[in-house]
Amino acid sequence: MNFLLSDEQLALVDTVKALLRDKCDPVRLHKVFDVEGEARFDAELWAALCEMRIPAIMVPQAHGGMALELIDLAIVAEALGHAAAPVPFLGHALAALAIALGGSDEQQAKWLPRLASGEVLGTVAFGEGKSAWLPGEWQLSAEGGLSGVKTLVPNAAEADLIVVGVSEGLALVEKGTGYTCARVDSADRTRPVDTVTFEGAAAELLPQGKDVASRLTDAAAALIAADAFGGAERCVQMSVDYAKLREQYGQPIAAFQGLRYQLVKMALGTEPARGLYWFAAHAWDALPDKAPHAAAQAKAHLTETYLQVTRDTVEAHGGIGFTWEHDTHIYMKRAMLDWAWLGSPSRHRQRAADLAGW
Amino acid sequence: MELGFGAEYDAFRQEVRDFIAAHWPPADGNLKSRDNVRAFVEAAIGRGYMHRSIPRRFGGSEQQPDIGKAEVIREELSRARAPSDRIPGNGLVVPTLLEWGTEEQKQRFIAPTLRGDIIWAQGFSEPGAGSDLAALRTRAELSPDGSKWIVNGQKIWTTGAHFATHMFLLVRSEPDAPKHAGISYLLIDIRQPGVTVRPLVQMTRQKEFNEVFFDNAETPADMLVGERGKGWNVTRSTLKHERSGIAAMTWPLSMFRDLVKLAKEVERDGQSAIKDVRVREELAAIEGELLSIVYSTYRSVSLDVHGQEGETFTTMRKLYMTELAGRMGKLARDILEDDFTDMGGARLKWIERFMISLSMSIAGGTSNIQRNIIAERVLGLPRDRVQGAGA
Numbered sequence: 001m002n003f004l005l006s007d008e009q010l011a012l013v014d015t016v017k018a019l020l021r022d023k024c025d026p027v028r029l030h031k032v033f034d035v036e037g038e039a040r041f042d043a044e045l046w047a048a049l050c051e052m053r054i055p056a057i058m059v060p061q062a063h064g065g066m067a068l069e070l071i072d073l074a075i076v077a078e079a080l081g082h083a084a085a086p087v088p089f090l091g092h093a094l095a096a097l098a099i100a101l102g103g104s105d106e107q108q109a110k111w112l113p114r115l116a117s118g119e120v121l122g123t124v125a126f127g128e129g130k131s132a133w134l135p136g137e138w139q140l141s142a143e144g145g146l147s148g149v150k151t152l153v154p155n156a157a158e159a160d161l162i163v164v165g166v167s168e169g170l171a172l173v174e175k176g177t178g179y180t181c182a183r184v185d186s187a188d189r190t191r192p193v194d195t196v197t198f199e200g201a202a203a204e205l206l207p208q209g210k211d212v213a214s215r216l217t218d219a220a221a222a223l224i225a226a227d228a229f230g231g232a233e234r235c236v237q238m239s240v241d242y243a244k245l246r247e248q249y250g251q252p253i254a255a256f257q258g259l260r261y262q263l264v265k266m267a268l269g270t271e272p273a274r275g276l277y278w279f280a281a282h283a284w285d286a287l288p289d290k291a292p293h294a295a296a297q298a299k300a301h302l303t304e305t306y307l308q309v310t311r312d313t314v315e316a317h318g319g320i321g322f323t324w325e326h327d328t329h330i331y332m333k334r335a336m337l338d339w340a341w342l343g344s345p346s347r348h349r350q351r352a353a354d355l356a357g358w
Numbered sequence: 359m360e361l362g363f364g365a366e367y368d369a370f371r372q373e374v375r376d377f378i379a380a381h382w383p384p385a386d387g388n389l390k391s392r393d394n395v396r397a398f399v400e401a402a403i404g405r406g407y408m409h410r411s412i413p414r415r416f417g418g419s420e421q422q423p424d425i426g427k428a429e430v431i432r433e434e435l436s437r438a439r440a441p442s443d444r445i446p447g448n449g450l451v452v453p454t455l456l457e458w459g460t461e462e463q464k465q466r467f468i469a470p471t472l473r474g475d476i477i478w479a480q481g482f483s484e485p486g487a488g489s490d491l492a493a494l495r496t497r498a499e500l501s502p503d504g505s506k507w508i509v510n511g512q513k514i515w516t517t518g519a520h521f522a523t524h525m526f527l528l529v530r531s532e533p534d535a536p537k538h539a540g541i542s543y544l545l546i547d548i549r550q551p552g553v554t555v556r557p558l559v560q561m562t563r564q565k566e567f568n569e570v571f572f573d574n575a576e577t578p579a580d581m582l583v584g585e586r587g588k589g590w591n592v593t594r595s596t597l598k599h600e601r602s603g604i605a606a607m608t609w610p611l612s613m614f615r616d617l618v619k620l621a622k623e624v625e626r627d628g629q630s631a632i633k634d635v636r637v638r639e640e641l642a643a644i645e646g647e648l649l650s651i652v653y654s655t656y657r658s659v660s661l662d663v664h665g666q667e668g669e670t671f672t673t674m675r676k677l678y679m680t681e682l683a684g685r686m687g688k689l690a691r692d693i694l695e696d697d698f699t700d701m702g703g704a705r706l707k708w709i710e711r712f713m714i715s716l717s718m719s720i721a722g723g724t725s726n727i728q729r730n731i732i733a734e735r736v737l738g739l740p741r742d743r744v745q746g747a748g749a
Contacts, residue, residue: 263737275650
């Protein structure tokens with residue numbers, strides 16, 4: 001037994017991080033964030049990630065994928081979170097996973113190769129407002145054409161197909177079949193979200209959708225948690241680096257015990273929580289009985305931690321940390337979406353308590 | 359990454375279960391008997407279930423490090439509420455001796471320590487040397503013939519000194535050397551006329567720690583661990599390897615198990631407290647921190663076993679656990695409500711725990727000292743000029 005990444009996994013992370021250093025530096029990140037009008041993703045960076053076959057990670061080999069595991073996808077999510085990468089990774093990866101888990105042979109053959117290559121963009125629609133996010137809470141029905149509203153759908157406007165959570169399970173809806181997207185003026189401009197209104201859209205059920213819907217949302221929780229860990233770790237590092245550099249009273253502010261203790265608190269909240277997302281992903285891959293609880297705990301704990309760490313990061317930086325030109329607000333807003341998307345930490349803790357049989 | 363208990367571990371678990379069933383509870387039903395505990399521990403060492411990282415010739419069972427097996431053993435012992443391999447008294451001396459002791463010291467002390475025949479107290483803190491430990495003033499002088507050390511001075515907050523047989527202590531042996539360089543690490547038999555132990559009463563009403571006075575107490579010259587004047591380095595040897603890692607999770611896990619039980623037992627507003635949304639949510643939040651400890655421990659041990667870099671949790675563990683214990687104590691308070699102050703009632707244990715969690719923030723390096731150490735060693739912040747936590 002061991003709880004370590006393999007050499008291949010470490011190499012995968014290194015490759016992604018190298019790309020992000022090259023193509024997602026803070027200057028570029030701010031440029032994408034500040035784009036005029038509605039938020040957009042960084043098409044060039046996404047193309048480079050597709051080139052690297054990131055969307056193919058969990059797609060079966062028969063459909064042009066790499067047939068790897070959720071832990072592999074999650075460590076990539078951590079790296080993307082670390083760089084606050086403005087790419088449609090989350091929705092796309094989950095759409096591919098949904099079809100790989102629950103799609104018919106025909107659906108898989110039609111969509112997976114193109115999702116794996118990035119030729120088409122997919123996303124998932126879970127939320128229905130009023131904190132209804134999870135399979136048991138989905139009210140929309142695919143019967144006789146899909147109608148109703150889904151909220152906080154990642155990159156729906158750009159997506160070629162949407163995997164929609166419905167009371168019957170999961171349904172595929174293609175672009176141009178009867179829905180409209182309204183981009184939300186969301187705090188997190190690195191990962192735009194839309195309100196999608198379906199008006200009798202042609203929806204095709206995934207045959208195994210009912211059975212795999214919870215697996216899909218557990219995977220989503222693990223990926224969000226991974227993003228949160230990556231972002232939180234980046235914020236701790238950023239704050240520590242700044243404390244060593246910034247001088248006041250003739251010395252680096254890192255010399256002041258008050259600030260040192262704040263930095264320790266941030267690190268103490270972040271570093272030991274890494275294993276929560278690792279375990280959530282690993283359990284999903286190998287220990288299915290433990291996966292739902294692990295996913296709920298990882299999502300609750302890490303997204304709460306991330307948001308707090310971003311607040312602490314502002315404090316550690318002083319005035320500059322509160323400005324638009326600093327990176328901190330980009331991370332805080334990403335932390336806000338991680339916190340809210342798929343349900344708040346409080347809701348996931350209630351779920352963990354239910355799953356523990358309390 | 360492989361955390362599944364595969365078929366191999368199922369067989370091992372059954373083996374451990376069968377062993378425990380055959381040996382615990384003991385035949386006479388006396389769970390508190392020291393002889394019974396000792397017999398159980400010895401049998402478990404014989405089977406390779408306890409003291410796994412300690413060589414056989416020193417009384418351990420010398421097993422290959424294996425997180426899975428260590429976890430199975432911990433889980434099964436905990437399930438049966440059987441004795442663990444926790445060393446009576448302060449066991450920190452064992453890894454210290456393994457790393458720094460002479461062959462003779464190892465031979466003489468380790469096995470009896472594991473058996474509980476020798477019980478150690480730690481003599482570090484002094485009235486004038488708490489967080490600033492290196493300011494200690496207890497003196498040790500070599501006798502004119504060089505055969506023994508003569509010790510004079512006072513130690514304080516010495517846990518378990520009233521039942522300990524021996525002490526490992528820091529003394530000033532080189533009075534002219536700079537602060538940290540004048541310290542030596544000695545072993546001494548404290549059942550001798552030159553040593554007086556006076557218990558202190560703590561806020562829980564318990565008497566766990568003591569003042570210890572040395573008045574021309576003696577210990578043979580070869581009871582020096584490490585070199586003269588190098589005692590500071592010796593104290594820095596840390597608990598490593600599988601045993602400390604997995605075993606260190608035992609108390610927070612069992613405290614949490616008790617907390618869940620308490621939340622189920624206590625009734626409020628006509629139902630069990632665990633049905634209260636605030637209690638459920640806080641329990642789940644605490645569980646999130648507890649799981650962070652578990653997974654960080656798995657990772658630390660794995661990194662150690664595979665000789666990989668990047669381990670930081672060991673340095674953070676004490677502070678993390680201290681804060682978690684405080685959080686558990688506070689939730690117990692919120693569950694107990696009216697019963698929270700009754701020290702004569704059935705919930706005394708939780709009132710004690712509420713207080714004892716505070717002692718964790720002091721003993722063995724205060725939480726603020728832990729923060730200093732983390733700031734330097736984990737975050738790489740410049741060394742604090744005044745106190746030099748990691749000196």
